[in-house]
Amino acid sequence: MKYTNTQLSLLIILRVLIGWHFLYEGLAKLTNPNWSSIGYLMDSGGFLKGFFESLASNPQVLEVVDFMNTWGLIAIGLGLVLGLFSRVAVWAGVVLLAMYYLSHPPFVGIKYSMPSEGNYLVVNKILIELSALLVLLVFPTSKRIGIDRLIFRKKEGYHGK
Amino acid sequence: MENKYKNSRREVIKGLLTFPVLGGLAYSWFKKKKYEDLMKIAIREEVQLENSNPVLARTVSNEKLIRLGIIGAGGRGRYLLRAAGFLHPETIDSWIEAAANNSSDKRYKDFYDQDDLNIVINGVCDIWDQNAEYAQLTCANINRVGSVGNMAKLPTRYSTYQELLAAPDIDAVIIATPDHWHGTITIAAAKAGKHVYCEKPMTWTVPETFEVVKAVKENNVVFQLGHQNRQNESYFKAKEAYDKGILGKVNLVEVTTNRNSPNGAWVYDIDPTAGPHNIDWKQFIGPAPDHPFSPERFFRWRCWWDYSTGLSGDLFTHEYDAMNQILGLGIPHSAVSSGGIYFYKDGRTVPDVLQQTFEYPHKDLTLMYSASLASNMHRGNRIMGHDAYMEVGGNLQIFADRESTKYKEKIQNHLIDPNIPIYSFTPGMKQVDAITSATEQYFVGRGLLYTYRHGKRVDTTHLHIKDWLDCIRTGDQPECNVDVGFEEAISAHMGTIAYRENRKVYWDEEKQEII
Structure with missing residues (x-):
């Protein structure tokens, strides 16, 4: 796919910004000894409410969820910022955001006690970030600017053009 | 040759071009941490509470x-x-x-x-x-x-x-x-x-x-x-905070009852199978004035002075005892009271809305009690001092007062934010911390935090x-x-007498009597 310089730059900025957000969310959880996803999970609503609550009710499962969430966010964040295994990182990000969205869908008639930073109807910031990741999926940049360029260079025959 | 070298250098640069972003994140991260640490240190200089429960420890x-x-x-x-x-x-x-x-x-x-x-x-x-x-x-x-x-x-x-x-x-x-x-x-x-x-x-x-x-x-x-x-850990912590002078000079204490259901207003279910044949009515009456058998009076006895102590004895005592535990209030010097039967006009004699004010001139403070059995609007129990105020219930939160003398300098230097609790505590939380995330603060404030992970939940009555x-x-x-029970009962009776006789009542410390 050919990009103009402006197109490439803006796509990379989008990738890095989302990466920064994921990385910071992950680090903030990692460095807070009191953090657990239990409150968020117990507060879930919508048609998957039961599933998310069941994750929270089992301490062993919860440990795994907390671990996967924290390190998943960090790994995805690094992947996006550095352009490292970007395709996997973007997919993982889409899955994670889909879970967040589905646990707290901003549908009519569902109320949450978790604070939200705005008013939403069906579309919220999670859904927008998710869509932005889907855009990055179809307009990949990490093989132009990113470590993937160094990894996949030979295999796929990029020559810095 | 030179070209190839140039090419591979270009490759590496393009590969690692976004790497400095991590440096930017790290820099901002440490700057944020440093500021938060400064705030923590500033608060810890003022608020030092131990993390122990005397009863659980025994x-x-x-x-x-x-x-x-x-x-x-x-x-x-x-x-x-x-x-x-x-x-x-x-x-x-x-x-x-x-x-x-x-x-x-x-x-x-x-x-x-x-x-x-x-x-x-x-x-x-x-x-x-x-x-x-x-x-x-x-x-x-x-x-x-x-x-x-x-x-x-x-x-x-x-x-x-x-x-x-x-x-x-x-x-x-x-x-x-x-x-x-x-x-x-x-x-x-x-x-x-x-x-x-x-x-x-x-x-x-x-x-x-x-x-x-x-x-x-x-x-x-x-x-x-x-x-x-x-047995509530929040109250132990609250007492410790008060004893250490974190609130400054406490001058007003506000406690409330907010209920809005028939059950909360003592209108309990009447069992249709109950009657004089299976209830020893004479023994029920006991020291109370005689009255023919009445299932209402048997099941909803809290609604009649004949058997009950009304809001003052039934619900104010909870709040009073908690404040007595924290502040060591003792018996008030005086009490006034007002209220009425405004919602539950079901034949009851005890009021369903009640306000009581107790003066403690020897402690330079007022204890105010306000109760409604027909509105659920949440009003927490608040202890107000010159330097900070505290809201205590299932959880505990202490906020510095904007005009505090004690915290003046730190508030001016933005090291203490009057909008963020300088201390918050939820029983069962792994750690006591002054600075918590927005979400945590929210849960702490509402008492919504589930704490299945860190230690088991225990019933305070147990x-x-x-x-x-x-x-x-x-x-x-x-x-x-x-002795504590004596202070509780006398305080509640003072409120009740003030209401029923519609006058200000006093406690004569020397003669040990209500006048």
């Missing part, structure tokens, strides 16, 4: 079996039995079923995991056959099993409390009768040498308050008044009964002993 061997009797086995009596480790097999059946249908229903597990207090209940006294029989089966369920399990021998049912108190196989009694019987039965129990756990309020009349103290002390029995708030039993075994004084 270990007493429960080797010695204590033999109990229960007098009054209605709603509250059942709850006390449960907190002591006894639950009716049918309730266990339904809880096991509920847990099978919903894995987050932990009632049975929490109950099953509750510590064994090494007690046996040998006597049950209730004047309604149904309550008595229900309690007998409850007390026989020593293995905490459902109806398919093995029950112990049923405890003896006594038709009068006098007979129960005369039983040689009973060391101590739990009293959960209506208010008008509390004092009389406590005095009789103490005289019979039985230790007493009595529900609040301690007494129904002023004169019997003095007699209870005398009987408990003369007969050297261990008395615990049923204010389970005494701890309160345990405290009493521990003291029977060791001879110590429990948290809510008869």
Whole structure:
């Protein structure tokens, strides 16, 4: 796919910004000894409410969820910022955001006690970030600017053009 | 050759072009951490509270079996039995079923995991056959099993409390009768040498308050008044914060009751099968004015002064005792009161809206109580000092006052933010921390935080009964002993007298009487 310089730059900025957000969310959880996803999970609503609550009710499962969430966010964040295994990182990000969205869908008639930073109807910031990741999926940049360029260079025959 | 080198250098640069972004994140991260650490240090300089619970920390061997009797086995009596480790097999059946249908229903597990207090209940006294029989089966369920399990021998049912108190196989009694019987039965129990756990309020009349103290002390029995708030960790922390002067000079304390349901307003269900044939009505009346049998009065006795102490005795006492625990208030110098029956015009004589103001000139503070049984608007219990104010309940939060003298400099330097608690505590949280995330703050504020992970949940009433039993075994004084109970009862009576006689009442410290 050919990009103009402006197109490439803006796509990379989008990738890095989302990466920064994921990385910071992950680090903030990692460095807070009191953090657990239990409150968020117990507060879930919508048609998957039961599933998310069941994750929270089992301490062993919860440990795994907390671990996967924290390190998943960090790994995805690094992947996006550095352009490292970007395709996997973007997919993982889409899955994670889909879970967040589905646990707290901003549908009519569902109320949450978790604070939200705005008013939403069906579309919220999670859904927008998710869509932005889907855009990055179809307009990949990490093989132009990113470590993937160094990894996949030979295999796929990029020559810095 | 040179070109190739140039090319590969270009490659590496393009590969790592976004790498410096990580440096930017790291820089911002450490800057943020540094600021937060500064804030933490600033707050810790001011707020240093220990992370310990004196009651949970105490270990007493429960080797010695204590033999109990229960007098009054209605709603509250059942709850006390449960907190002591006894639950009716049918309730266990339904809880096991509920847990099978919903894995987050932990009632049975929490109950099953509750510590064994090494007690046996040998006597049950209730004047309604149904309550008595229900309690007998409850007390026989020593293995905490459902109806398919093995029950112990049923405890003896006594038709009068006098007979129960005369039983040689009973060391101590739990009293959960209506208010008008509390004092009389406590005095009789103490005289019979039985230790007493009595529900609040301690007494129904002023004169019997003095007699209870005398009987408990003369007969050297261990008395615990049923204010389970005494076991709430938030209150221990609140007391510590107050004692350390974190609030500055406290001048106003505001406590409330906010209820809005028939049950909350004491309009309990009336069992249609209950009648004079299975209720000993004469014994129900006891020290109260005579009245023909009335199921309303039997089931909803809290609505009549004839048996009740109204809002002041029933609900203000909870809040008063909590504040007395934290601030060491003692008996107020004076009390005024006003209110009325504004919502529940069901023939009750006690008010459903009540305001009481107590003055403590020796402490330079006012205690204000405001209650409604017909509005649920949440008003927390607040302790207001010149330097900070505290909201305390299930959780505890302390905020610095914008105009504080003590924190002035740190507020000016943005090291203390009056909008963020300088201290917040939720029982069961792994750590006490001054700075928490927005989400955590929200949960702390609402008391929504689930704490299944860090230590198990404990029922405060269970701890309160345990405290009493521990003291029977060791001879110590429990948290809510008869001296504290005396302060509770006199304060509540002052509020009631002020309301009923529509005048300001005073406590004469020297003569020890209400004037």
